[in-house]
Amino acid sequence: MGEGDEGYVEWEELVGAALLGTDRRRGGGPGGSPEALLDAAAVHTVRRRAGLRPAGARPRPEPAPRDPRPAPPQAAGRRLAQLLAGRTGGGGGGGRRGSAPDLTELLPQWLAAAGRYGYRAPAALVPALLDAARARTDLRPQALALAGTRGLWLARMNPDWRFALRGGAGGGALPDVTDPAAVERLWEEGLFAERVALLGAVRAHEPAAAPRLLATTWATERAEDRLMFLDSLRVGLSLQDEPFLEAALGDRSRNVRATAAELLSALPQSALAGRMAERALACVGPEGVTPPAECDGGMLRDGVVKRPPAGRGERAWWLGQLVEAAPLSCWRERFGGLGPAEIVALPVAAAEGWTEELHAAWCRAAVRQRDPEWSRALLGPASAPPAAGPGTASLAERAKLLETLPDGERAEWVAEFVRAHGLSEAFQLLGVCVVPWAGALGRAVVDALHIAREAGSYPWSFSGVMGLAERCLDPSEAGRLEALTAAAEEPPDASPGAAAYWAEAFQRLVATLRLRAAMLSELAPA
Numbered sequence: 001m002g003e004g005d006e007g008y009v010e011w012e013e014l015v016g017a018a019l020l021g022t023d024r025r026r027g028g029g030p031g032g033s034p035e036a037l038l039d040a041a042a043v044h045t046v047r048r049r050a051g052l053r054p055a056g057a058r059p060r061p062e063p064a065p066r067d068p069r070p071a072p073p074q075a076a077g078r079r080l081a082q083l084l085a086g087r088t089g090g091g092g093g094g095g096r097r098g099s100a101p102d103l104t105e106l107l108p109q110w111l112a113a114a115g116r117y118g119y120r121a122p123a124a125l126v127p128a129l130l131d132a133a134r135a136r137t138d139l140r141p142q143a144l145a146l147a148g149t150r151g152l153w154l155a156r157m158n159p160d161w162r163f164a165l166r167g168g169a170g171g172g173a174l175p176d177v178t179d180p181a182a183v184e185r186l187w188e189e190g191l192f193a194e195r196v197a198l199l200g201a202v203r204a205h206e207p208a209a210a211p212r213l214l215a216t217t218w219a220t221e222r223a224e225d226r227l228m229f230l231d232s233l234r235v236g237l238s239l240q241d242e243p244f245l246e247a248a249l250g251d252r253s254r255n256v257r258a259t260a261a262e263l264l265s266a267l268p269q270s271a272l273a274g275r276m277a278e279r280a281l282a283c284v285g286p287e288g289v290t291p292p293a294e295c296d297g298g299m300l301r302d303g304v305v306k307r308p309p310a311g312r313g314e315r316a317w318w319l320g321q322l323v324e325a326a327p328l329s330c331w332r333e334r335f336g337g338l339g340p341a342e343i344v345a346l347p348v349a350a351a352e353g354w355t356e357e358l359h360a361a362w363c364r365a366a367v368r369q370r371d372p373e374w375s376r377a378l379l380g381p382a383s384a385p386p387a388a389g390p391g392t393a394s395l396a397e398r399a400k401l402l403e404t405l406p407d408g409e410r411a412e413w414v415a416e417f418v419r420a421h422g423l424s425e426a427f428q429l430l431g432v433c434v435v436p437w438a439g440a441l442g443r444a445v446v447d448a449l450h451i452a453r454e455a456g457s458y459p460w461s462f463s464g465v466m467g468l469a470e471r472c473l474d475p476s477e478a479g480r481l482e483a484l485t486a487a488a489e490e491p492p493d494a495s496p497g498a499a500a501y502w503a504e505a506f507q508r509l510v511a512t513l514r515l516r517a518a519m520l521s522e523l524a525p526a
Helices: 011-020 034-050 073-085 109-117 123-135 137-155 180-189 194-206 208-221 224-232 239-248 254-265 271-283 297-301 313-323 330-333 339-347 353-370 373-381 395-401 407-421 439-454 459-472 475-485 497-521
Strands: none
Touching: 011 034, 011 137, 011 407, 034 073, 073 109, 073 123, 073 497, 109 497, 180 194, 180 208, 194 208, 208 224, 208 239, 208 353, 224 239, 239 254, 239 330, 239 475, 254 271, 254 313, 271 313, 271 330, 313 330, 313 373, 339 373, 353 373, 353 395, 395 407, 407 439, 439 459, 439 475, 459 497, 475 497
């Protein structure tokens, strides 16, 4: 049938009838009912599709660059496909809620272990891996590293995967960092992801070369790119970066200025740290606290934000920023040679109400400067009630302080906290402990879960800790937990259904630990 056939209706006329309504359309339009309109639209659609001329074939793309890394063992590849699909391992997921492992939560561990072994993604799974990274930003660095050059090659052909070209873990082939011409060419012409990766490679080879490379194009970079490039200097930060960071204090972007000031304050020997120390020591001492009366131009240039957030006083806000940026080493002499624990215990200006503000600033300084001695002093003993902590009662701040301690000491502190206070307040603290939780920490968590169950505690309040335990407990703890998988008799004062819930949760925990053990075994090279 041609377009001159009797009864043919133009597409514009169909659209007009649809917009106005078939009962209001006048003239020679389609029939007066919605059914007739839809029939006419269907006929017209078929005509249009049948009349299309095939387009000329596009040139074939260049093949993906070769990825020299080995593929994982076959069993591990099958497991990755299973994790990406989100299916259960043994087909036994049809029971009550929570009886089967949550495979999507195990995917990050699989990716991390595969990265440690230096594997590449199986070619057939790269699309699914990119889809998973698109849906979950937390997976992107490891997923893109595993996808490697083939992942970038595919991302250039699918708009849905273009995020891979903007990320920092591109996985593409980088030039030899000892070849200045090749480095300069990629730095000036490469995609953002390639430039970020190149900057990291240059930084790893020669830390001082990274700011030199940045300086060549700094004036022409976008503000958001300058911020990300500057943030990459956190790795390998040293006094060699100080001239570049001092210059960035005058940047036209407020966020860039603030980041430069933060990085300089993390270098206790920097000139900015010295300026901040001079200001902070003028405000705080054994005699009390006198916050700054104004925020002058020098403070502004050194990264002090003038306007406080809602609910904060100006002088308290300025004081906190000065103390936070001052080197912690300056306080020993100011307080007559006392150590951090003794300084924190002093009732400095308690009557004026400045103690909390001062301790909070010291906590931020300890985190920024990665100072374990001050962190220990501000944390205090784990067995003490949280509200009685010498430096802070905030669990979020305690978690940050814990991250500055060595791994073993951190785990021991949290284990003691769990033994003393149970699990209800330990979630944030457990989240900063190195995985897997082994030794004292693993035993403390298992014992606390058992105690909560025996006490008839409301089980749903522990679902977050249970989920964390599934991902973080040492798989060797499965044997100790086996006895808890059976449904116990409900205590008289327990929540209805609590015993069944606890049994189900422990079944899932044991199954997940065993699945993690199998997963790691499959990844091990033959």
